[in-house]
Amino acid sequence: MLISQILRSDGSLAVVAREGSEAALVKGAASTYALAQEAIASGRPLSAVIAAHGLGEAVDLSRLLDEGRVTLPVTHPDPAHLHLTGTGLTHLGSASARDAMHAKLDAAETLTDSMKMFRMGLEGGRPAPGRIGVQPEWFYKGNGHSAVAPGQPLTAPPCAEDGGEEPEVAGTYLIGPDGQPFRIGWALANEFSDHVIEKVNYLWLAHSKLRPASFGPEILLGELPADVQGTSRIRRGGRVIWEKPFLSGEANMSHSYANLEHHHFKYDIFRQPGDLHVHMFGTATLSVADGIRTEAGDVFEIEAAPFGLPLKNPLAFAPKETGPALVKAL
Template identity: 70%
Template sequence: MLLSQIRTAQGGLAVVAREGTEAYEVRGASSVYDLAMHCATTGERLVDRIAALGLDAAVDLEKLYAEGRMLPPLTHPDPAHLHLTGTGLTHLGSASARNAMHAKSEDESDSMKMFRLGVEGGKPANGGAGVQPEWFYKGTGAALVAPGGPLVSPGFAEDGSEEPEIAGLYVIGPDGTPFRLGFALANEFSDHVMEKQNYLYLAHSKLRPASVGPELLIGELPEHVEGTSRILRDGGTVFEKPFLSGEANMSHSIANLEHHHFKYEIFRQPGDVHLHMFGTATLSFAEGIETRPGDMFEIVAPQFGLPLRNTLTGGPETRPEPRTTVRAL
């Protein structure tokens, strides 16, 4: 089952469920967050809760998408309680692009060392904790962009490029237990030129908006996910390449990545939402593509329903942002 959120004609929020091509509003569901927190509190499965509520009117998701009424499939009433985070160097082949950015004169770059550690210990056979991955923070819900919305690159940025990924969507239950709703497409938008200058700029390069959705796949992540990442410009395609995900294509298990995120108590605060991105091995930047304002990023994988589309705006071509001034109280 796929789950999504839409903005109604009256300005409210509705939840939509679909299996196959037919999509219907979920009766009485005010948000996916409320559905998830009910299930986290009562122990009811999400699909059972939806079945108990029942379905209302059919909706045309593609039409709503074109009208700009699709929302991220999971949001929080207070954006400060939604966390955008991610892990890198988690996919087979992901080290090559990163290593090229951070190659050193010695035998092995830090990126390649991190990748090798993941290959050797990212999928522990005994079910325990494996080696920890690279981890980064992207921001709060203030940085979450709806499907179809603009990915705004700040004036001080040196690049704004896509990263086609799969994200896990979670709520934290009343007792601090993380609950996963499922998975969705994500564009982990980053500044790769800044990162390339020095690996220690990685944290800066990730403090950019991200987009997730449009639809949430309830349940487990398929072992093999194969999708396509494109950049569309002036009616043509300037970049198109397959991307792979799922544990069959990863050096870490999903369980290991989840453990090393939620092991921190600060990320187990009751009621919070987490959208955690699991990495990629496919980057247009690694192919020498320079993005431009107006470019449309399109990420699609059949299991996840509608494509994730966002347009690049802003960036270094715009007027540089003025220096931020801090005032003393």
């Protein structure tokens, strides 16, 4: 089952559930957040809660997406309580890239910190059930104010040197009243980053990740396929200027999802009751690696069959900085 959120004509939210090509409103559902709270409180799977509510009016989700009425598939009433985070150096890439990476690891006398982190994941990122594996690279992107709805622009800030796509799978989570994390489901995400700044010095990675991100349009409930195969592309003026397949899912990763989830939710600050989390799990496919320099007006498109509708966002750049940010003393 896939779920999404749409905007009614009065601006209020409605939840849509979809099986195959049939999409319909979930009766009496004020939001995905409210349905997930109900599932936690009742001890039932989210799909069972939706079934109990029942489905009402059929909707044309593709048309609503074109009209700009499909919003983020889960939101928090207070955007400050939605956390956007991610992990990197978690994906093996294609078979050829994998072989090349292993050759570098075997041949290198000294390794960069990135290569060390990648090797640590290969050696210890998939622990046996009940065991804790090596921790991955981790980064913070922002809160719900940085979450951009499908179809809306991903805007690089005034300090940006670049605006690049990162096609990823994200987990969406709600923290229960006792601090227990519950996974709502899985979504496509564009973990938008600044790869020019990151390349200057790896210690600027934190700066490069403080960018908006988009996810959705739909959330996949239940289990995620082990082998996720999708396509990432960039359109400029309606023409595709770059396109490449991307791989995700545990069959294509050096870490298990359980290990990545542990190393996020092991921190008390990320187990605050009622908070939402959108955690992005990394990628091995970037247009910047092929020499693409993005421009304002480019449109990023990410799609993979299990996730329903594609995630599309145009690129925008905020005006450049004209001076330092000013702080006033009280």
